[in-house]
Amino acid sequence: MNRNSDVNGDRPARKAGVSRRSLMLGTVVTGFSAAFGEFGLSGGVARAATVDDATFLSVSRVITGHSELHPVIARRLFAAMQKTFPDYASKIQALSGLVAQGGTPREILDRAGDLKDDLLALNAAWYTGSVQDKTNAPTVAYYDALMYQPTRDGLPVPTYCFDRPGWWTETPPPLGIAVHAPLPATPPAPVPQGIESKAPPQTAPLGTIPPSSPPHSPLPHREL
Incomplete structure (x- = not known):
């Protein structure tokens, strides 16, 4: 009986060891894990949201005034902030106590004190x-950064386009506000009133x- 055949004797037995396909698959998985796991970028799949993640997201929504912040971006940003700044979780807890008092973002900033x-x-x-704000700082979001959102309907994010030729020749979308705000009307000048002029009082002449x-x-x- 041929030792290189399987139990049924129909196919040659596969040699022991790691196949080339398994080796390549393992290399790819390891590479992706190293690339996306440094700042928790794979957290949406491999890591569930923690209490600190939820606190970070709620604090961020109040401070920025944007209730539509994405939870996945929040988890990635929180992980990057923790890696860059030591004991960042305690700072978020302190900010959570600050925003719990309520108020607008401006009001919260005015009473922030040491947390400003x-x-x-x-x-x-x-x-x-x-x-x-420094060279080579970790970047978590680019297309979804809040600074690009106000003009996103009429101006694409840098290095992106609106995926149609000649979009830059089109009329910009309406702003919803007057291009030139009307100036307040100047009230007319008051009608001058007649004033009676009186001679100044005279002193009596001195006698001789x-x-x-x-x-x-x-x-x-x-x-003489």
């Missing part, structure tokens, strides 16, 4: 999609004051 820098850094991260001594008479000239 942390609040502004979180707001900037959502608007720029990057953890820090008589001299207290007779007038001086010079002595006659005498020759």
Whole structure:
């Protein structure tokens, strides 16, 4: 019996060891894990949202004033912030206590106190999609960064386009506001009123004051 055949003797037995296909598949999986796992980018599949993730998202929505922030981007941004800034989770807990008092983003900023820098850094991260404003800072979102959203309907995100030729020649979408706000009407000048002019009061003239001594008479000239 041929030892290289299977139990039924129909097919040659597969040699022991790792096949080339398995080796290539393992290499690809390892590469993707290293590329996307550094800042928790695979968290949407491999890691469930934690309590800190939920707190980070709720704080971010209040501070930015945008209730539509995406949970997946929030998890990735939170992971990147934790990797860049030590003990960042405690800062989020402190910000959570701050926003729990209510108010608009501006009102929250006014009473932030020592948390003002942390609040502004979180707001900037959502608007720029990057953890820090510096070269080679980790970037979590680009197309979905908040700074590109106000003009997204009429101006594409840099390096993107509206996927149709000549879109730049089209009329921009309406703004919904007047291009030139009307200036407030200037009220007419009041009608001048006639004013009666009166002569200033006059003082009485001084009377003649008589001299207290007779007038001086010079002595006659005498020759010596």
